[in-house]
Amino acid sequence: MEKLSFVGKSLPRKDALIKATGRAQYAADRDFAGMLHAAAVRSPRPRIKILSISDKAARRVPGYVTLVTYKDIKGVNKWPVVMQDYPFLPQGEARFAGETVALVVADSARAAKKAAALVEIKYKELPSVADPLKALEKGSVKIYGKDNIVSSFVIKKGAVDKAFEKAAFTVEGEFSTNYQVHAYLETQGAVAVPEADGGMTVHSSTQCPFYVLDAVAAALALPYHKVKILQTVTGGGFGGKEDVPALVASHAALCAAKTGRPVKLIYGRKEDFQSMSKRHPGWARVAYAADKNGRITACRVKYVLDGGAYSTLSPIVLWRGTVHAAGPYKIANVDIQTYAAATNKVPCGAFRGFGQPQICFAQESLIDELAEKVGVDPVQFRLNNLLAPGDKTITGQKLNSSCGLKEVVQAVKRRSGWDKKVLSPKRQGDVVTGIGFSATYYGVGLGAKGRYLDRAGAFVNVYKDSSVTVNVGNTEMGQGALTVLAQITAETLNAPYDSVRVEEVDSSKVPDSGPTVASRTTLMSGNAIIEAATPIRERVFKTAYDMLIAEGADASKPMLAAGGLFSMGGKVVDFKKVAAGCWDRRQKMSEQGWYAAPRTTFKMEDGQGDAYVIYSYSADAAEVEVDLRTGVAKVKKIWAAYDVGKIVNPRLAMGQAQGGILQGMSWAMFENLVYKNGIMVNPNFTDYVIATTADKPEYDIIFIEKPYAEGPYKAKGMGEVPLIGVAPAVANAIKNACGARVRSVPLLPEKIWNEIKKG
Amino acid sequence: MTSKTATFGLSCLVNGHKVEREIPSSRSLLDFIREDLGLKGTKEGCGEGECGACMVLVDGLAVNSCLMMAVQLHGKELVTIEGIKGKDGGLHPLQKTFMAEGAVQCGFCTPGLIIASEALLRRNPKATLEDIKLELAGNLCRCTGYEKVLSAVEKAKTAK
Ligand code: FES
Ligand code: FES
Numbered sequence: 001m002e003k004l005s006f007v008g009k010s011l012p013r014k015d016a017l018i019k020a021t022g023r024a025q026y027a028a029d030r031d032f033a034g035m036l037h038a039a040a041v042r043s044p045r046p047r048i049k050i051l052s053i054s055d056k057a058a059r060r061v062p063g064y065v066t067l068v069t070y071k072d073i074k075g076v077n078k079w080p081v082v083m084q085d086y087p088f089l090p091q092g093e094a095r096f097a098g099e100t101v102a103l104v105v106a107d108s109a110r111a112a113k114k115a116a117a118l119v120e121i122k123y124k125e126l127p128s129v130a131d132p133l134k135a136l137e138k139g140s141v142k143i144y145g146k147d148n149i150v151s152s153f154v155i156k157k158g159a160v161d162k163a164f165e166k167a168a169f170t171v172e173g174e175f176s177t178n179y180q181v182h183a184y185l186e187t188q189g190a191v192a193v194p195e196a197d198g199g200m201t202v203h204s205s206t207q208c209p210f211y212v213l214d215a216v217a218a219a220l221a222l223p224y225h226k227v228k229i230l231q232t233v234t235g236g237g238f239g240g241k242e243d244v245p246a247l248v249a250s251h252a253a254l255c256a257a258k259t260g261r262p263v264k265l266i267y268g269r270k271e272d273f274q275s276m277s278k279r280h281p282g283w284a285r286v287a288y289a290a291d292k293n294g295r296i297t298a299c300r301v302k303y304v305l306d307g308g309a310y311s312t313l314s315p316i317v318l319w320r321g322t323v324h325a326a327g328p329y330k331i332a333n334v335d336i337q338t339y340a341a342a343t344n345k346v347p348c349g350a351f352r353g354f355g356q357p358q359i360c361f362a363q364e365s366l367i368d369e370l371a372e373k374v375g376v377d378p379v380q381f382r383l384n385n386l387l388a389p390g391d392k393t394i395t396g397q398k399l400n401s402s403c404g405l406k407e408v409v410q411a412v413k414r415r416s417g418w419d420k421k422v423l424s425p426k427r428q429g430d431v432v433t434g435i436g437f438s439a440t441y442y443g444v445g446l447g448a449k450g451r452y453l454d455r456a457g458a459f460v461n462v463y464k465d466s467s468v469t470v471n472v473g474n475t476e477m478g479q480g481a482l483t484v485l486a487q488i489t490a491e492t493l494n495a496p497y498d499s500v501r502v503e504e505v506d507s508s509k510v511p512d513s514g515p516t517v518a519s520r521t522t523l524m525s526g527n528a529i530i531e532a533a534t535p536i537r538e539r540v541f542k543t544a545y546d547m548l549i550a551e552g553a554d555a556s557k558p559m560l561a562a563g564g565l566f567s568m569g570g571k572v573v574d575f576k577k578v579a580a581g582c583w584d585r586r587q588k589m590s591e592q593g594w595y596a597a598p599r600t601t602f603k604m605e606d607g608q609g610d611a612y613v614i615y616s617y618s619a620d621a622a623e624v625e626v627d628l629r630t631g632v633a634k635v636k637k638i639w640a641a642y643d644v645g646k647i648v649n650p651r652l653a654m655g656q657a658q659g660g661i662l663q664g665m666s667w668a669m670f671e672n673l674v675y676k677n678g679i680m681v682n683p684n685f686t687d688y689v690i691a692t693t694a695d696k697p698e699y700d701i702i703f704i705e706k707p708y709a710e711g712p713y714k715a716k717g718m719g720e721v722p723l724i725g726v727a728p729a730v731a732n733a734i735k736n737a738c739g740a741r742v743r744s745v746p747l748l749p750e751k752i753w754n755e756i757k758k759g
Numbered sequence: 760m761t762s763k764t765a766t767f768g769l770s771c772l773v774n775g776h777k778v779e780r781e782i783p784s785s786r787s788l789l790d791f792i793r794e795d796l797g798l799k800g801t802k803e804g805c806g807e808g809e810c811g812a813c814m815v816l817v818d819g820l821a822v823n824s825c826l827m828m829a830v831q832l833h834g835k836e837l838v839t840i841e842g843i844k845g846k847d848g849g850l851h852p853l854q855k856t857f858m859a860e861g862a863v864q865c866g867f868c869t870p871g872l873i874i875a876s877e878a879l880l881r882r883n884p885k886a887t888l889e890d891i892k893l894e895l896a897g898n899l900c901r902c903t904g905y906e907k908v909l910s911a912v913e914k915a916k917t918a919k
Contacts, residue, residue, distance in 0.1 A: 016858040019866025021850070022800020022840030026867065029799035110790075183901050185804045185812055185867035235802075235867030236901050269805040478865025478902045651861040658904030659864065685809035685899065694896040696905045 005563040006490040006497050007713045010651035014482045014502065015233070027189035027205040027232040032262040035191070036065055038255045039112035040271060041102040041119045043094035046344035046678030047128035047143065050094060050121060053102050057118040063111035065259060067119065068103040068251075072258050075221035079250065080214045081243050083150075086310035086347070088219050088250050093126065095143065095309035096344050097679050098274030100247075105255045105263060113268075128344035130678050132306035133283060135341040143309075144342030150307045151315035151340040153322040155394055155607030158333030163298035167289035171370045175286065175362035177727070177745040179673040180279035180351055180663075183690050186235020188276055189266035190249035192216075192256035199226030200253050206245035207237040207477050208515040209505045215246035216253045229507040237477035238663070239350030242517050243312050244276050273683030277312060277349030278673070280305040280340070282321075282358025286366050289333075294374040296385045298333035299326040299394070303359050307340040308347035314340035317348075319449040321355030323611045326394045327363045328405055328441040329385040334394045336607065344678055350517055352663060353724045356442065361668075361745055364438040364728030368735065377422065378732070379413050382439050395602060397610045402716065404643030404706040408619040409439050411641040415700055416621040425737050430628045433636070434737025438725035439619045443612025444717035445520040448602030454520070455597065456513035458528035460489060461590035462536060466579035468495050470502040470529060473513020474521040479719055480652040481521050487648055488526045488712050492533040493540060495575045496564035511594070519616070519717030522648060524595055526712030532593025539587045541566070544578045598710070614708050616716045617643040620661075620725040622697075624733035626740070631753025633734055635665050637698040638726065645708040645716030653718060657701045660722030666691035668727035672746050771832045773798075774842025784830050788822075789813045791829035792839060800840035800870050804899070811898030814871040815839050821878035823897075840870035843877060852918035853877055853911070862911040864902035872898050876912045888913060 018024040041053070055067040070077055070089040079086045094101050101121055106112035128143065129135045135148040144150060164170060190212075191203040200220060204212050209229040217227045229249070234241060252265040267276070282305055289298040303325055307314040322338040353360075371381035387393060389403045413419070416435065426433040446454040459471040470489050476482040486500040493500075503509075513525065544566035545559050554569025561567075564575045582589055602609035621639040626632070638661050647653045670689045674681040682688045707714035727745050735741050740755030767784045770777070773796060782791060792801045792815065801824060804812030808826040815824045816838040817831075843851045853873045856862070863869050872895065879886050879894040886894070891912045900908060 010861075012858065013861065013863060015866065016863045019863045019869050020854040020857050020873065021843075022798075022870045024866055025799070026802070028803065183899070185810060185865065185899060185901055186802070187804070234865065236865040238901070269807070269809075478867075480864070655861045655864060655903055655907055658906045659902045660904070662904035663901070684807060685805055686807070690899060690901070692896040692899065693892045693905045693909065696892070696909075699904065699906055 003562065004491055004713065006487045007648050008646065010649055011483065011487055011497050013480060013652065014486055015476065024233040026186050026235050027191060027203055028266045030191050030203050030232065032191065032193055035262040035264055036105050036107055036259055037109040037112045038103045038105050038252060038263050038265040039116040040100040041104060041116045041121065042271065042275065043097055043099045043101050045125055046097050047126040048094050048123035049092060049126055050090060050101065050123050052122040054120045057120065058104060058115035061106065061111050061115040061118065063107035064115045065105040065107065068105065068255050068258055072254055073219055075218045079247055080218050081211065081246065081312055082315055083311040086312060096346055098271065098346060100251060100275065103251055103255055105259055109266065128678055130343055130345060130675060132304055132341035132343050135343055136304065136339060143344060148342045149339055150311045150342050151318050153319055153338045153607065155322060155334055155336040157394060157396065157608065160298050160300055160333045160335040163333040164289045167297060168292035169290045169370060169373045170287060171366055171373060172287035173366050173369065173743060175284050175365060175743045177282045177358045177361055179281050180667045180671050181273060181673055181688060182238045182240030182351060184236030184238060184240055187267040187269055187272040188245060188248045190245065190252040191262060191264045192249065192252040193262040194256050194260055197226065200256065201228045201230065202249045202253055203230050203232050204245050204249045205232050205234045205241060207241040207475050207517060209475065209507045210473065210512040211243060211246040211515060212249045213507045215250045219250040219254055220257055231475050231505040234475060234477040238352045239354065239517065240277055241477060242350040242515055244349065270683045274680050275346060278346055279351035280307065280317060280348035280358065284359055284362040286362045288366060288370045290370055290374055294376050294381060294384055296329050296331050299331050301325045301336045303338040305340045305355065306348060307342050308345045309342065310347040312347045313349035316449050317350060317355040321359045322607065323395060323443060324356050324441065325359045325363065327367060328387050328439055328617065330387055330391050331394055345675060352660065352720045354518065354720065357664065357724050357727060360440055360724050361727040361731065364725065365731050365743065368732045379409065379418055379437050383409060386439065395611045396608045399615065402614060402645060402706045402708040403617065404704045405439065405441065405617040407704045408617050408641035408643050411702055411704060412619040412621045412639045416639040418621060422736060431625055432628060432737040433623060433625050434733045436622050436624065436729045436732025436736055438729040438732065440725040442616045442721050442724060444523060444614050444616055445597055445612060446514065446518050447612040448600040451597065451600055453514035456524035456528045456595050457511040458525060458532045458593040459510055459590065460529060460532040460536060460593065462579050464580060464583045466499055466576040468493065468500045470500065471506065471509040472502060472525040472529065473505055473510040474516040474525040475505050477516065479656060480649065483652060484522055484648045485525055485529060489529050489533055491713065492530050493537050494561040494564060519719040519721065522715050523711055523717050526715065527595035528593040530593065530712055531595060532591040535591050536589060539582055540578055543581045543585060543587065544573055547573050547578060547581050614716055616718060616721045618721050618725055620729040622729040622733045624730055624737060626734055626737045626752060628738060628756060631749035631756060633669065633747060633752055635669065635697040635730055637700065638665065639700040640722060641702050641704055642718065642721055643704045643706045644718035644721055645711050646705050646714035647703050648713065648715055653703065654701060656718060657722045658699050661699060661726055662691050662696060664723040664726030665697065665730065668730045668745055668747055670746055672748065767830045769829060769833055771834065772836040774838055782829055786829040788824040788827040788829045788832060792824055798839050798841050802867055802870060804867065811871040811875060812868055814874040816874060816878060819878065819881060821875045840873060843873060853915045856911040856914040856918055860907045860911040860914065862903060862907040868898060868900040872900065872908055876915065880916060884916060886916065
């Protein structure tokens with residue numbers, strides 16, 4: 001095994017200092033001379049026909065500059081995201097309450113907000129749909145195509161009906177999950193700055209600068225080379241800054257283009273709730289069949305996501321949910337049908353887990369019920385059915401050796417003291433404590449459905465003073481990309497870690513590298529960096545060797561390179577000297593790199609073939625206390641184990657795991673966004689509760705590093721993995737504690753209490 | 760709507776320096792800090808007192824600056840994240856432990872969390888883990904899962 005100097009170490013975060021001292025510049029912190037401010041005018045009702053928009057009253061606000069509507073769009077009025085049904089600004093019809101209908105520009109943010117509130121929209125209300133299941137019914141009002149179906153997939157394998165007929169045991173259940181709001185602490189925002197040559201530079205808080213580039217170029221009808229997207233320090237994303245920042249940035253750019261001045265557009269928290277993407281509410285009916293030995297023989301799933309008013313990322317979110325819908329088990333017969341339905345509510349999109357957590361909650365809850373029917377301990381039942389290297393997934397994909405699923409399950413079983421705890425839930429007065437389990441898998445990267453986007457570029461440049469700059473197309477949003485990618489660069493070049501700087505994305509410096517999503521950054525940008533740095537590395541190593549020889553090193557010994565030093569036969573030379581030496585020899589010290597994910601073979605018609613190139617794996621156990629008098633549940637501890645390949649930075653990975661678990665727990669327990677008659681009722685942190693320090697459970701987390709040969713230093717991808725299995729583990733623990741099987745997330749006290757009462 | 764806004768002659772101490780400014784009396788403390796003083800380290804996460812990202816010290820107490828009017832600062836001392844320093848003028852122990860523990864991810868909550876922790880440790884240098892949890896429950900962080908935040912504050916107690 002190769003000895004590594006930088007990869008695999010908890011090196012300090014590159015951006016920690018500027019963040020801890022308040023010097024980091026987020027979008028709202030950037031000011032420009034002559035800058036104006038924009039605010040959005042929003043649709044008040046679920047579905048309206050816009051008759052007129054008037055700024056008569058708004059004009060009287062001191063500092064008012066102008067109104068921007070669809071008429072100001074020079075390009076095509078279609079935001080270029082997957083299906084292109086979302087206008088930058090609506091012309092005739094606005095399709096959800098909170099949709100941006102127009103923008104107001106003024107000389108201060110306060111004036112812009114005040115004026116926006118005074119813009120008058122005359123409209124006629126149109127019939128609308130709120131419930132996704134009703135939207136799919138024949139007689140429903142049609143708001144999207146002829147059937148309100150935004151997207152639909154199938155996976156079909158074997159003979160499902162027959163398997164259910166022959167089964168010794170079957171279970172079936174209906175499950176649902178509510179929205180989740182990303183609640184990134186930094187709301188959406190962008191600053192657009194017009195350039196002298198008619199171009200536009202946009203400073204954007206985003207995960208996906210190249211989506212922003214596509215959108216701004218389209219809205220302004222500019223060639224790409226006249227548009228530059230600079231990613232600002234981004235205050236959290238979690239999927240919420242995947243697609244929608246492109247809309248926000250385009251709005252800022254339209255205002256800047258119209259006024260000829262820089263324009264800042266920063267969202268308030270309420271409008272961010274109302275109009276930006278969310279985790280889809282999910283509904284699923286799942287059934288499993290097992291033979292008399294407790295082997296799962298069949299799985300049937302109908303899964304519906306509430307897509308909201310526009311398709312945005314629903315097709316790909318739904319597809320990921322579809323591929324993973326039966327759980328990480330060997331199952332010969334499957335029938336999976338999935339739908340994203342249109343409703344007149346906020347469009348839903350990417351959120352850590354991307355369509356998996358909703359269906360995972362359903363199927364992992366139901367697996368426990370199946371185990372109970374079979375009469376086997378739920379962890380043992382899982383172990384009897386889990387996928388292993390060489391096994392085929394429900395899409396017929398054969399898993400390679402980088403599959404540590406059994407190991408992660410065993411690890412969590414052991415560390416949590418499962419065997420003892422599960423048999424004897426503790427009871428103290430009215431408080432009972434139970435334990436629950438879940439196992440999951442996660443296809444890393446965009447997979448077959450997004451394969452055209454699954455590539456990434458990198459540019460590596462070694463200066464004469466030996467400092468190194470790296471440009472990549474994937475972003476830092478808090479997860480630690482700048483740090484992990486610097487470690488990979490340092491390792492490849494044998495350059496000191498401190499000398500490497502990975503820059504925030506500038507769309508003009510690297511080719512389109514696809515989105516920063518799907519836990520793909522380490523893998524994709526990491527591999528692109530390695531490709532760029534490898535030829536430089538060869539020059540550096542050759543030069544180091546020559547320099548050591550020139551210094552009289554004993555060449556009978558091999559040259560060692562570690563930690564930024566090169567040594568051979570008693571002589572040592574450091575990277576700084578070697579870099580200077582390379583420059584003296586007029587070596588090429590900058591290179592481009594490119595990595596495209598290997599081909600996948602998945603067919604949409606039957607859902608068979610390789611869906612993703614590689615999978616990560618996880619297992620969770622949750623210990624939960626339930627108060628029998630009130631139904632209030634508290635998560636005490638979560639044990640988790642992950643196989644996400646080689647860990648590049650253990651401290652960062654641990655932080656990702658803890659943060660992901662808490663987001664998953666918070667969604668499972670508290671987060672409850674409410675719509676009433678098509679209007680969001682609680683768009684704020686007082687009424688939409690997320691976990692605080694007081695709710696934090698204890699964490700016990702380990703990594704089982706199954707090397708992935710194609711990964712950068714054998715890494716896979718981890719960002720999303722920790723969130724996915726938390727909700728079902730918690731629900732299963734509540735069942736274990738008090739017998740209450742709650743089939744809908746969030747697992748609110750009233751739902752638990754109702755089940756307890758039923759007995 | 761063209762009516763003149765009332766103004767106020769504000770005098771206060773900001774990060775150790777005397778500041779005198781004529782400001783509209785309707786100015787929030789957060790806007791005063793970010794716009795009038797140009798101190799951008801104080802963040803706005805909600806504008807409604809729900810997240811703690813805008814926390815600053817006023818006479819040593821942690822307050823959500825979005826909920827306070829700038830005029831209320833009159834005659835008082837304001838410390839923002841830019842004024843948080845160690846005894847030697849370098850990094851404050853909390854800044855060091857936040858960095859070392861890995862308590863900083865996206866960083867948007869970090870200034871507020873450091874301010875809240877500083878206020879607690881000034882008041883109660885021996886704060887227990889439970890005290891810290893309780894005190895920081897008004898500071899939302901969506902990234903870290905809080906574990907490393909809590910350990911950073913614990914370690915800063917002895918690093919003082
Ligand atoms: S911005 Fe002041 S508490 Fe959120
Ligand atoms: S580090 Fe992102 S919100 Fe706390």
